[in-house]
Each structure stands twice: as C-alpha cells, then as structure tokens.
Amino acid sequence: MNKATNLITTIAKHVRTNGVITNRAKSSFGADVYELQGVKAMLVDDGYTWVIRTEGLDVSQTATHDPKFAKGDLTTLQGVSDLFFTQSTLEPVDTVEITVTEFGGTDRQHPTTAVLTIDQKTACLIMDALQTAADSEVIESICLNAPIPQFFDEGLPYFHEMLNAKYVADSKGNVWVSANYKESMDAIDAMLPLDTIKELFEAAPSHMLTSKQLETIYGTDNGEYRAYPERNWRRDAETMETFVGYWEWVAEQLQTAKKIQESATVLAVAK
Numbered sequence: 140m141n142k143a144t145n146l147i148t149t150i151a152k153h154v155r156t157n158g159v160i161t162n163r164a165k166s167s168f169g170a171d172v173y174e175l176q177g178v179k180a181m182l183v184d185d186g187y188t189w190v191i192r193t194e195g196l197d198v199s200q201t202a203t204h205d206p207k208f209a210k211g212d213l214t215t216l217q218g219v220s221d222l223f224f225t226q227s228t229l230e231p232v233d234t235v236e237i238t239v240t241e242f243g244g245t246d247r248q249h250p251t252t253a254v255l256t257i258d259q260k261t262a263c264l265i266m267d268a269l270q271t272a273a274d275s276e277v278i279e280s281i282c283l284n285a286p287i288p289q290f291f292d293e294g295l296p297y298f299h300e301m302l303n304a305k306y307v308a309d310s311k312g313n314v315w316v317s318a319n320y321k322e323s324m325d326a327i328d329a330m331l332p333l334d335t336i337k338e339l340f341e342a343a344p345s346h347m348l349t350s351k352q353l354e355t356i357y358g359t360d361n362g363e364y365r366a367y368p369e370r371n372w373r374r375d376a377e378t379m380e381t382f383v384g385y386w387e388w389v390a391e392q393l394q395t396a397k398k399i400q401e402s403a404t405v406l407a408v409a410k
Contacts, residue, residue, distance in 0.1 A: 143213050146220050147200040148256070151189040153223050154180035176222055193219060256286065257331075260347045261306075262339035265331075267349045268308035280309040285316055306331070346393040350386040353393075364389045 158175030172181045178193040188201040196211035196219055257265075261283075268281040285304040304318040314331045345353065345364075353364060363369045363385070372388045375381040381388050 143206045146216050147189055147206055150191055150220055151180040154178055178219055259339050259343040262336045263343050263347045265306055265308055265314055265336055266340045272308055272310040280307050282307050346397040350390045353389055354386040367392045
C-alpha cells in the first residue's frame with residue numbers, strides 16, 4: 140500500500156468514526172457524507188471507493204487502485220492528515236494479500252484472491268484469541284468480527300462484496316478469514332500469515348493490548364506496569380472507583396491516557 144492510499148484510508152476512517160453526518164444517503168451501500176473539521180469523507184455507492192474533499196483537495200481511492208486527484212496532490216493530502224494526526228499517533232494501515240484455494244467451486248465467477256486490511260489493534264485481538272484457545276481445554280476455536288474483505292477475480296477490474304466476514308483463531312495456532320460470496324453464498328476460507336500478525340502485534344503500542352497481554356509482557360517487571368503502580372489501583376479499589384482487577388485497570392488507564400492525548404492534539408491544532 141503506497142503512502143497516498145495509506146493516508147486516504149486512515150483519514151476517511153477517522154472522519155467517519157469521529158465526524159458528523161452532513162448528508163445521509165438514500166442508498167443502503169453507505170454513501171453517507173461525514174464531516175470533521177471541514178474535511179468531508181464518504182464511501183460511495185459502489186462500496187469500494189473512498190472520497191475525501193476539503194479546501195484545495197478532492198481525491199478518490201477505489202480498492203487497491205492508485206488514488207485519483209481531481210484537486211490537490213500528495214502534499215495537500217499530507218496537510219489534511221496533519222490536521223488530525225502527528226507522526227507519533229498515526230497508526231499504520233497494513234494490507235495482506237491472500238490467495239484463496241478453497242472457495243466452493245471452480246467456476247470463474249468465484250473469486251480467487253482476497254485483499255483485507257489488518258491493523259495493529261486487530262492483530263492484538265487475534266493474538267489474544269489464539270492464546271485463549273491454546274490455554275483452554277474445551278475451546279477449539281474463537282471467532283472475531285472482521286471488516287468485509289474485498290474479493291476479486293484475477294484479470295477482472297471489479298471487486299465482489301462479501302458477507303458475514305470473520306476471523307477464526309483455533310487451538311492449533313491457525314488463523315483464517317471466513318466469509319460468504321454474496322451472490323452464491325458459498326463459504327470462502329483463506330489462511331492468514333501468522334508471522335505478519337505477530338509483527339503487527341509486537342509493534343503495537345501498550346494501549347492496544349488486552350489486560351492478559353499486558354500482564355504477560357510487563358508482569359515480570361516487579362509484577363506491575365511502572366507508569367501505573369499497584370498501590371494506585373489499590374487506592375482506586377478501596378474508594379470503589381474501580382471494580383476490576385489490577386491488569387484490567389492498567390488497560391483502562393492506558394486507553395484513557397490515549398484518548399486524552401488525542402483530544403489534546405485536536406485542541407492544539409484547532410488553536
């Protein structure tokens with residue numbers, strides 16, 4: 140994924156998550172227009188094209204094709220990104236290409252290649268599910284919600300919409316994505332490269348980790364997370380400000396600190 144595609148995807152998802160709807164679409168495909176700090180973002184009717192518009196910028200991105208700038212360029216796009224993020228808070232968007240070998244038939248209408256995006260947070264959840272399944276004597280596999288992957292036929296310019304997408308982590312250490320082809324409802328399963336997921340997980344910041352992962356990684360450091368010592372948790376527990384265990388409390392503190400940091404960044408930019 141090139142830099143422009145990375146920026147477009149990250150900006151669009153940020154605006155849709157934190158912005159307000161300024162024009163609700165009639166289509167069920169999700170062409171609602173969201174706006175945040177003067178930046179508009181939408182996923183248009185085809186379901187695969189992001190559009191970002193603001194003063195001096197009008198750019199679209201369809202699936203994995205190169206972005207099309209009707210106005211502005213990569214420098215302008217970077218400037219829009221800087222409105223929301225700093226280099227330290229912009230989290231990378233990583234794309235994994237997977238070749239599907241079992242898809243319920245040999246008809247050329249069926250997809251043979253899948254493109255899906257796995258970010259650091261998703262990698263943390265997958266690794267947590269793998270560990271939970273491995274530690275359990277009764278759980279064989281765990282399913283996690285997954286973004287709808289983009290499936291396409293080799294040599295064809297358009298993508299197929301999938302349904303009921305999920306990640307599956309099993310007790311044997313395997314991870315795959317499972318979805319249904321919309322038109323035929325055949326099931327499609329594609330194994331995911333575990334090494335890539337591990338790399339994302341190992342590079343993830345602490346606020347993305349689960350309480351169990353925090354304990355595994357930092358628990359050997361005097362049994363606590365240095366920035367949030369156990370005595371502070373005990374104080375909160377005694378005053379009934381928290382009702383969770385120590386590592387669950389640490390995870391909450393890290394997530395709260397991240398939100399405060401993001402809010403401070405937005406306020407600083409607004410000033």
